[in-house]
Amino acid sequence: MNSPTDKNNPETGVKSREERAHHEALSPSSRSVTFGPDTPLKLDAGGELSPFTIAYETYGSLNEDHSNAILVFHALTGDQYAASPSPVTGKPGWWSTMIGPGKPIDTERYFVICSNVLGGCSGSTGPASINPATDKPYGLDLPVITVPDMVRAQTMLVDYLGIDKLFSVIGGSMGGMQAMQWAAAYPERVNSAILIATASHHSSQNIAFYEVGRQAVMADLDWHGGRYYDYDVTPKKGLAVARMAAHVTYMSEQSLQNKFxxxxxxxxxxxxxxxxxxxxxxxxxxxxxxxxxxxxANSYLYVTRAMDYFDLAASYDGQLAKAFMGTKARFCVVSFTSDWHFPTSASRTIVHALNAAGASVSFVEIDSDKGHDAFLLEEPEFFDAINGFLHAADRSNDQSGNHDDTEERS
Ligand SMILES: CC(=O)SCCNC(=O)CCNC(=O)[C@H](O)C(C)(C)COP(=O)(O)OP(=O)(O)OC[C@H]1O[C@@H](n2cnc3c(N)ncnc32)[C@H](O)[C@@H]1OP(=O)(O)O
Ligand SMILES: N[C@@H](CCO)C(=O)O
Structure with missing residues (x-):
C-alpha cells in the first residue's frame, strides 16, 4: 500500500532518481520507426486494441518488385534491434552476427524487417504503454496477447510497407512460433519459413518454468498488482529471480559445467x-x-503467457498437419542437440506434420553443447544451414509444388 511517507509515493511526487532513470531507459525508443495503423486489432482474448503501435527496424533495401523481404522475429525478451545496437544496453543487435552484408541473412540481397512484439516493452504497445481510456499505463488492463495477435499486427506492418509476399520468415524460440503462425495463417504471403529451436506448442515443463517466473514477479511487493508504474518502483527482485530460473533453461548442463x-x-x-x-x-x-x-516486468508476464497459450494444432482440430495443408512454402526446421527447453523431439513433431501436409521441408539438427540460446550464438554449422537454405529458396523462388527433400544432419 501507498503511504504518505513513501519516497516513491505518486501523491507526494517524490521519485527516486534511480527509478526515474530506469523508467526512462525502458520507455519507447525514439530511434526505431513506429507504425500505428488506423484499423483496430482484433484480439484472441476478445475485443480490439486501438490505437496501437508497432516499433520496427529495417536493414537493406526493398527491391523493385518487393520480393526480397525477410521478416525476422525476436524471442521472449528480444526487441526490434536485431542488427543494430540496442539504445537501452548499447550492445550490438541480438542477431548482428546473422544479419548484415555478406552474412547468412545478407542485407545486400534482402530487405530485413524486425519489429518488437505486441505486449513487449521496446516501443510496441505493451502493458507499460498509455491506455487512452485512463491516460495511465495499461498494466494488467491490457488484454492478454497471443502469438496470433502478434502476427496479425505484423501483417498490418507488412501491408504498410507495401509487401504482399515475404521471401522468408525466420525466428528462434518464440520467434519460431511467430514464423509458424505466419506460414499457417497466411500461406499465400510466405515464400519460405525458417523455424529454429521452437515448438508447435509450449510444453507442460515450459509452462511450469514460466509460471515460476511469473509468481516471482507477482510476489514482489513492488509489483503492486501490476500498477508499479504509479509508484515509480519496479519489481526488480521478482523479475531478476524469474530471469535467473529461465536462464538456466536456456543453457545446457554441459555448458554450465564447462563455464563454471x-x-x-x-x-x-x-x-x-x-x-x-x-x-x-x-x-x-x-x-x-x-x-x-x-x-x-509486466511485459514479462504477457510475453511468457503468449508462449504458454501457443498451440498451433489446437486451432486445426488438434492436427498439426492441417495447419500446413496446401502450403507452397519451403520450410527449414533447425534444432540443437543440447537444447532441453525446445528439444529436437519438438522440431521432429513439426517436421512430421510438414511431411504429412506434403510440404517441402529440410531438417537440420545442429550438434552444439550451448543449449537453447545456441541460436543467438555464432555456430558455424547453424549459419551454414541458414545460408544454404536461403540460397536454395532464392534459386527455387519461381518454382511451386510439393517437394520432399527432408534431410537430417547432426
Ligand atoms: C532472439 C532474441 O530475441 S535475443 C533476446 C535477448 N538476449 C538474450 O536473451 C540473451 C541472453 N542469453 C545470454 O546472454 C546467454 O548467456 C548467451 C548464451 C546467449 C550468451 O552466451 P555467452 O556469449 O557465452 O555469454 P555468457 O553466458 O558467458 O555470459 C556473459 C555475461 O556473463 C557475465 N559473467 C560471466 N561469468 C560471470 C560470473 N562468474 N559472475 C558474474 N557475471 C559473469 C559476463 O561478464 C557477461 O556479462 P555481460 O553480458 O553483461 O557482458
Ligand atoms: N534467451 C532468449 C531466448 C529465450 O527463448 C530470450 O530471452 O529471448
Missing amino acids: GRNLQNSTEKGFSFDAEFEIESYLHHQGMTFVDRFD
Missing part, C-alpha cells in the same frame, strides 16, 4: 554463508540484475 563447474567466485575456501559463493550463482545474479535494467 563448481568453481568458487572469489576465494578458494567455502565461506559457510548464503552469499553468491559459486561462480554459477554470481553469473545468474548478473543475468538477473542486467535483465531488470532492460525489460518491463
Whole structure:
C-alpha cells in the first residue's frame, strides 16, 4: 500500500532518481520507426486494441518488385534491434552476427524487417504503454496477447510497407512460433519459413518454468498488482529471480559445467554463508540484475503467457498437419542437440506434420553443447544451414509444388 511517507509515493511526487532513470531507459525508443495503423486489432482474448503501435527496424533495401523481404522475429525478451545496437544496453543487435552484408541473412540481397512484439516493452504497445481510456499505463488492463495477435499486427506492418509476399520468415524460440503462425495463417504471403529451436506448442515443463517466473514477479511487493508504474518502483527482485530460473533453461548442463563447474567466485575456501559463493550463482545474479535494467516486468508476464497459450494444432482440430495443408512454402526446421527447453523431439513433431501436409521441408539438427540460446550464438554449422537454405529458396523462388527433400544432419 501507498503511504504518505513513501519516497516513491505518486501523491507526494517524490521519485527516486534511480527509478526515474530506469523508467526512462525502458520507455519507447525514439530511434526505431513506429507504425500505428488506423484499423483496430482484433484480439484472441476478445475485443480490439486501438490505437496501437508497432516499433520496427529495417536493414537493406526493398527491391523493385518487393520480393526480397525477410521478416525476422525476436524471442521472449528480444526487441526490434536485431542488427543494430540496442539504445537501452548499447550492445550490438541480438542477431548482428546473422544479419548484415555478406552474412547468412545478407542485407545486400534482402530487405530485413524486425519489429518488437505486441505486449513487449521496446516501443510496441505493451502493458507499460498509455491506455487512452485512463491516460495511465495499461498494466494488467491490457488484454492478454497471443502469438496470433502478434502476427496479425505484423501483417498490418507488412501491408504498410507495401509487401504482399515475404521471401522468408525466420525466428528462434518464440520467434519460431511467430514464423509458424505466419506460414499457417497466411500461406499465400510466405515464400519460405525458417523455424529454429521452437515448438508447435509450449510444453507442460515450459509452462511450469514460466509460471515460476511469473509468481516471482507477482510476489514482489513492488509489483503492486501490476500498477508499479504509479509508484515509480519496479519489481526488480521478482523479475531478476524469474530471469535467473529461465536462464538456466536456456543453457545446457554441459555448458554450465564447462563455464563454471563448481568453481568458487572469489576465494578458494567455502565461506559457510548464503552469499553468491559459486561462480554459477554470481553469473545468474548478473543475468538477473542486467535483465531488470532492460525489460518491463509486466511485459514479462504477457510475453511468457503468449508462449504458454501457443498451440498451433489446437486451432486445426488438434492436427498439426492441417495447419500446413496446401502450403507452397519451403520450410527449414533447425534444432540443437543440447537444447532441453525446445528439444529436437519438438522440431521432429513439426517436421512430421510438414511431411504429412506434403510440404517441402529440410531438417537440420545442429550438434552444439550451448543449449537453447545456441541460436543467438555464432555456430558455424547453424549459419551454414541458414545460408544454404536461403540460397536454395532464392534459386527455387519461381518454382511451386510439393517437394520432399527432408534431410537430417547432426
Ligand atoms: C532472439 C532474441 O530475441 S535475443 C533476446 C535477448 N538476449 C538474450 O536473451 C540473451 C541472453 N542469453 C545470454 O546472454 C546467454 O548467456 C548467451 C548464451 C546467449 C550468451 O552466451 P555467452 O556469449 O557465452 O555469454 P555468457 O553466458 O558467458 O555470459 C556473459 C555475461 O556473463 C557475465 N559473467 C560471466 N561469468 C560471470 C560470473 N562468474 N559472475 C558474474 N557475471 C559473469 C559476463 O561478464 C557477461 O556479462 P555481460 O553480458 O553483461 O557482458
Ligand atoms: N534467451 C532468449 C531466448 C529465450 O527463448 C530470450 O530471452 O529471448
